[in-house]
Amino acid sequence: MFNLPKSQLQLFGESAYCVASSDVLENCWKAETPLSRFTSVVSWSISTTRPAAFGAAPYNPVLGETHHVSRGNLHFLLEQVSHHPPVSALHATDDAETVEMVWCHQPVPRFYGASVETEVHGKRELRLLRLRETYVMNCPKLLIRLFPLPGIDWSGPSSSSTVLYEIYGHWDRTVTIKDVNNGKTTEIYNARNVISRLKAPIIRDRKGILPTESAAVWSEVTEAILRKDWERAGEEKRAVEEKQRALQKQRESSGENWVPKHFNLSYNKEDGWHCSPLHNTVSPAPIEVPV
Structure with a gap:
């Protein structure tokens, strides 16, 4: 019957902080050239795409629900900033002030008889602060097939209009990238290294x-x-x-109009929902993910 024993807000956060190695994110600001940083960001973006449990739905977050977690020196704060429609916001910063994440997430399901396609509206920003670079990306669609064989996969485009590389592979296996100028092919993502051996968050300060x-x-x-x-x-x-x-x-x-405690929330028809953090940094959390 029942629910997956965790909130959708937690699952949203886990896609960012549950990784087996921090190298995937660190490579984004440690890479020496703009193109190598770009491919590192692509690899990191793929790492946030995770398998979903079939047949068990998470709890629908309540308005104002929060999720505050640290992984090493990187701290994440999420808030359910709207209930109708459901909109979740994420803000993450690190102690060294090298990286910042700001995500806004609104799932919109569509039913097609034999399948359910959930389009995720909203932007994901990864800011490399010392380099003054901001990468903006969207999230692929979640496709749930009901017939003939049940299954879950991700679908849809998630790239810009200028083609620098061609990407091949599977989000749950390996992904390679091909330079369209010289034909050189490089593996940029290995799911086994990133999402295997994941550790569950632990409450350090009740x-x-x-x-x-x-x-x-x-x-x-x-x-x-x-x-x-x-x-x-x-x-x-x-x-x-x-x-x-x-x-x-x-x-x-x-x-009384309800107002989020940690984000400014706005909406326009062209860009959709926008979530702007009220504070520049996220504090260390009472819940930690073992490194």
Whole structure:
């Protein structure tokens, strides 16, 4: 039946901070030439594309839900900045002030009978601060096939109009890149090295966990799922959802507009949703991913 025992906001964050090696990201600012940095960013972008669990949906994040995690000296803060439509924002910075990530993420599912295609609106920015370079990329579409054989894959273009390289391979295996000028081919991504041996986040400071943290919001539901107590899990899930509906009614009755705590949120028809962090840096988190 039931849900994957974690929030979609957590899964969104995991695509950025759960890597087996930090080299994939470090290569982006350590590479010496603009072209080598470009290919490193492509490799890193592919590494954020992860397998999705089939047949088990994560929790829909509640409005204002947060997820604060550190991996080494890189710190991530996510917030559910809109509920209808669902929009998630991510901000990450490191202690050495070499890199910054700002992502805005709005999944839009479309049903086609035998399949479901989820187009992810919003931009992903990777900023190499010391080099004053910003790379802007989109996210491929998630395709869920229902018939004849169930399966999940990523589809759609994710590149600019100027062709410098041709890319071949599979996001869950290896990817090679071919220079269109000289024909040279190089492997830039190996999924086994990046997404195998992943380590789960660990709570280092329980007192530092905010009430809005995903793990806190859904703790009772998750515990019931892990015990396979499906009736209890359903009850706890409904309790979370009913609390959110009550808060929404309270805001409507008082004429209060909900405002994100960590991001400025804006929208226009041309660019869609834009999430701008309110603070320049992200602080170390009470939840850590072992390096």
